């Protein structure tokens with residue numbers, strides 16, 4: 001049977017203690033041999049240096065690091081400097097995003113949407129980087145319509161994206177429908193499902209409302225029924241997410257990308273259960 005590749009995403013910790021904890025998490029997850037580790041990047045916020053630090057640490061450990069890079073709030077020359085820094089360091093993969101401005105920041109920057117960032121990266125660095133972009137099987141919350149969002153996704157592909165990672169979802173049908181829509185538009189790049197393990201239901205519910213990911217009613221009701229019973233929440237969370245991954249692999253998903261939230265446990269268990 002074909003082996004399914006997977007990758008794992010971290011966010012840059014805010015404190016030296018967090019950085020130390022992430023080193024331990026990374027050591028544990030590195031044993032699973034993911035294809036790469038990606039590191040998120042905050043538009044216009046103070047964690048940017050931590051993104052660079054984390055990316056270069058991963059690289060020094062001999063693992064592939066894929067920095068996320070968002071364009072909102074930045075000038076072309078700032079983005080050019082970052083691209084040069086990564087290129088000189090031998091980074092070969094970038095996750096290119098528009099990003100979201102932190103509240104209170106009003107300057108949108110010089111590139112308005114992710115397709116413009118992809119175009120800029122290609123113009124500045126040719127084929128040096130493998131470019132990943134974001135995809136939204138349940139559609140981006142700001143999209144004017146699903147059709148509009150799909151056209152925006154196609155613009156990113158036409159601008160030179162090599163592959164895509166989706167926002168997390170728990171409805172397999174949404175992903176399969178999105179994939180069919182991509183096929184119909186002649187989009188042939190791999191669209192890798194983003195997988196969010198579930199450890200705390202209340203946090204997940206808040207986050208999902210903001211990013212437009214639906215928690216199906218049957219799952220929501222079951223989680224709510226567990227109340228404060230964190231052991232049952234974790235156990236059920238592992239079961240549903242493992243089942244989701246199994247269905248996606250059976251449907252031929254080109255890989256899996258885990259949003260690990262800087263925790264090794266849930267992703268390790270899921271990857272081991274899947275036998276990847």
Ligand code: FAD
Pocket residue numbers: 039040041042043068069070095096097098099100112113114115133134135140141142143144148149150152153156165166167168194
């Ligand atoms: P775009 O593809 O530019 O789309 C944004 C919205 O604009 C969509 O609604 C789209 O339909 C619409 N749109 C696009 N083009 C046009 C146009 N020409 N006219 C009108 N509307 C248009 N955020 C971070 O800040 N840091 C991260 O590290 C990060 N990593 C992420 C990783 C993944 C895999 C995913 C799925 C998301 C990530 N995000 C991150 C969140 C992301 O930045 C937000 O979802 C953001 O709001 C959109 O970014 P995008 O690249 O998808 O934008």
